[in-house]
Structure formats: structure tokens, C-alpha cells
Amino acid sequence: MSFPELRQFLITSLIGTIGALVAIAIGFPAPYLIGPAVAVSFAGLAGLSLEIPHIVRNACFVIIGISMGSTVTPEIFVAARTWPLSFVMVFVAVVILLFAAAWVLQRLFRYDRTTALLAASPGHLSYVLSLAAEMRCDLRAVSISQSVRVLALTISVPLIVEIFDLAGNDVVVIPQSMSIPILMVMVIVSAGFGLLFQRWKFPAALLVGGVFVSISTHITGSVSGTVPNWLLIPIYVLLGSLIGSRFSGVSLADLRVALVSGLVVTFVVMALAAGIAVTVSYVADVPLDAALIAFSPGGLETMAAMAVMLNADPTYVGAHHVLRLMFLSVLMPFVIGRDARLK
Template identity: 75%
Template structure:
């Protein structure tokens, strides 16, 4: 990496880290992603030359993929047998939310198909934005829309749950981290699979490489544990910084349009998800608060933490969000198609 490029990256990382710290202080949702994205955007609009080298970005994609796959444990399979109808409805809900929201964005906001699908994806923020960074889409629109979704769900779901005043008492377990040798081996194998997927022209190939290898080793119980926070947190900060660099040069009018579109889609998905959750609660007897949090299309970490804070069943909630991420990791590359990949 040339010295000039290294200096630009160092400045970008510094500003991104500052943005993450500020987001943490004001209790913003997904602070390690959204904080750096906002900070880098503001700095770029102020005229600073900011960038993240492609090599660093690619490593981050692999790490995020491994982290996602690590949530798919044998306990998820057990949970699927405990709540079969509820699990099936998660898959149905993902498809409904994805295509209805995508139709709204294409019909009323004139988004292209790929941008509309990514902006509508009811999935993990880091996964969707990693896909967006690797595909031919309007990353600004996707980033704003997804950020609005995460923020709105983080605010509205607790309010909705509070209205029904239903509580549980299940404890939550903090997952352990993989050992350093296992983690290194996992990243190397994931990179090799990612390179193979690149040859097959898959979108977000390096990210998918991490997802595939991590799921295969964790769901069988061959490997246990997730990516340690000392690696995952900087990865999210850098990914958020990558997102922010794509906002440089955007006009206020473009931001306003993307924000309005994101708000409309968020209302649509909240209404649909609440209706599906209510139906599942009625048919299965699952407490309504747990069903609402389980079917809310927010981030895994945010919704799992919310389940604990609101005393909903964390096992039920966590298993459903893991299933949603598993399904999305397969569904999104399929619906986007090979032609979505950049270059």
C-alpha cells in the first residue's frame, strides 16, 4: 500500500472511530456502522479526501461473513423443531417484506431493481451494506434506507411491546469467542471459498465465502464460538467508513429523497411484520412480545438485546433472527442475480 494511500486510510479510520464513539455516547443504534458512516459523510462533504483500500475492505467482508455464520449453531435446529410453524412463517415473512417493499420503491420512488431489493432487504445491516458495496446499485439510497429501518425499529418495537405489557424471565447466554488459531484457519478457508465465488461471478463473493464456511462448521458443532469483539468492532467501524466514502458529493436533495423512501418502506415493513407476528402468536400461543421482536426485521444483535431488556424469550427471538439471516444469505444473491456484481 503506497504511503499516500496509507495516510488517507489512517485519516479515514480516525474519523470513523470518532463517529463510532459519538454514536455510542448518544446511544444510537448500530453505532459501529452508522456512526462512522455519518462522520465520514460529513467529512467528505466538507472537502476531505477519504478512502478505504480495497484490500482492507475485502478482509472486512470475510470477517463479517464468518461472524454471521457463527450464529448458526445446533441449538437453532432444535429450536426449529420446537416452533415449526413459526419458523416457516419467518421465511414467508422475509419474502413478503422484501418484495412488497421493493415494489413500493420501484413504483413510487423509481429505484432500479437492484437498489430497490437491497434497500428493502429485511436483514442484517452489515450483510446488506456489504452486498450493496459489491453490486451495481445506488449505495447512498441503500445506506440511508437501511439506516432509517434500523433506527425506526429500535424505537418503535419497545413501544409496541410496552403497550401489550407481556414479560418473560428467560436468561440470556453470552457466546464465547473462537480461539486465535481456529479463527485464523476459518478466515483463510473463507478467503479461498470467496475467491472461488469470485470466479463464479457471485455478488459479495468474499462475504458469502465467510458465511458458507462458518455455517458449515458451526451448524455441525465442529467449531464453536463467534468472532471476538476485538476484531469485529474495528471491522464494523471500517465497513461503516466504506459506506461513508460513497456519500461524498451527494446533494441534500438526494439525501432527502432517500430518507423519505426509507421512512415509507419502514412503515410498510413494520405493519406487515406486526400483522404476521400477531397471526403467529394467535396460532401458536407464543407471547405476543416475543413474536413481535422475533419478526421485526432489525439486526440480530439489536433485536436479541431488546429481547433481554424487555424480558421476552431470548431463545425464541434469537433463533428466529438467525434463521432469517440464514435465509437472506441464500436468497439475496439469488434474487439479485449474477449480473448485479460490479465489474
């Protein structure tokens, strides 16, 4: 990391930390995500060049994956009997959200079909932007629309859970933290599996690597305990800062139309996803807070972190988001079809 990159990272982290402290003072739910995301977004729109380096971002994903997997116990598999219907609804939800949002973008904002489909994709930001870079479409519109969706969901989902008192009332037993030596081994092994999954083109490979190793060791009893808060809280702050940094370097002129379209589409998909989540919660007897986070078309890493912070079932949430991203990986090239012409 060069000195300018280090300085940029430190400034981004400082702004994110200030945002987290303000969010805590105000009493926002999930303050370590919301505060940094909002603060860094405004700072980026004000003209600051802000960024979280890839190596830091990747480390965050690995640790969040380990944190998710550490909640898995044998009792989880007993509850999994109700998940098949919920899993089927993931496919239904993705198709509904994708085509509803694309229709809105084409009809109301006159996006061409390819740009509309890519901007409407309910998740998988890095994959969608990679596709957009190789196609004849408005890459800036796709990027801004997708970033608005991630930011809006990061802010709104925990607020909805808090305002409507949807969080579970069960007493949460805080597990003992892992020892530092065990945690270090877990991180190294998880990173290794994450890199392997990257070669195999898994979505969110580094996070999945952490989840895989953590579940494997916790379910067998080889390892117990979770990621300590002294590490997890800074990771959440960095993740929130990463979300906000996507608006760095975007001018207000470029932002105006894409921002409005992104907000409209986000509202549409949130309403549809909430309706699906309520249905799944009722039919499959899943806690409503977990269903809302599981079916929200936000970033996998962000929604996973949110599930942990809001005491929703992170295994249920993580499994649904991984399934959504894998389905999108296959679905997007298929629905774009003939429009997928190289530039």
C-alpha cells in the same frame, strides 16, 4: 495499497472511531455502527475524500460471516420449523417494497422507470449499481438513493428496537472466544470459500463464505466459540465507516433532490417492512426484534452485524437477507425488461 490510499483509509478510520466514541458517550444502541456511519457521512459531505479499501472491506465481510455462523447450534434447527412461512414472506416483501418505492419515485419525483426501479431496489447495492452503470438511467440518483436507504436503516433500526424495548428478555450467554490459531484457520478457509462463491456469482459471497464455514464447523462440534470482541468491535467500526464513506465526494447540489427522494422512499419501505415484520412475528411466533432486522431492506453485512450486536437471532436474520438478495438478483433484470438498454 499506495500511500495516498493508506492515508485516506487512516483518516476514515480515525473519524469512524471518534464517531463510535461519541455514540458510546451519548448512549446510542449499536454505537460501533451508528457512530462511524454518521461521522464519516458528515465528513464526506463536508468535502473530505474518505474510503475503506476493498481488501479491508472484504476482510470485514469474512469475519462478520464467521461471527454470524458461530451462533448456530443444533437447537436452531428445531426452531426452523416456523421459518417456511417467514421465508415465503421474503418474496412477498421484496415485490411490495420494490414496486411501492418505484411508484413513489415516479409519481412524486418524476424519475424515469428504470432509474426509479433501480433506486427503489430493496438491497443488493453493488449489484444494483452495476446494473445502473450499464443502463440509460441517472446513476448518481440511484447511488445516492440507495446509500441514503442503507444509512437510514443503519441508524433507525437499532433505535426502534431500543426505544420500543423490542429486544428479547432472555439471558444471553456469551460464548467463549476462539483461540487465535483456530480463528486464523477459519478466516483463511472462509476467504477461500468466499472467493469460490464469487466465481459462482453468489450475493455477498465473502460473507456467505464465512457463514458457510462457521456453521459447518460449529454445527458438527469441530469448532466452538465466537470471534473475540477485540477483533469484532473494530470490524463494526470499519463497517459503519464504509457505509458513511459512500457520501464522500457528493456535492450538496447533487445531493438535494436525491436525498429528499431517498428519505421519502426509505420511510415508505421502512413502514411497509415493519408491517410485514410485525405480521410474521405474530403468525410465525418469531421474536419481533429478529423479524424487524430480517425484513429491513438494509445491507446484508450491516443487518447481520446489527443482529449480533442487538442479540437478535443472527441465523434467522442472515438467512432471510441472503434469500432476499438472491431473489433480487433474478427479479431486477426481469422487471426492468425492455428498459435494460446499454448506454
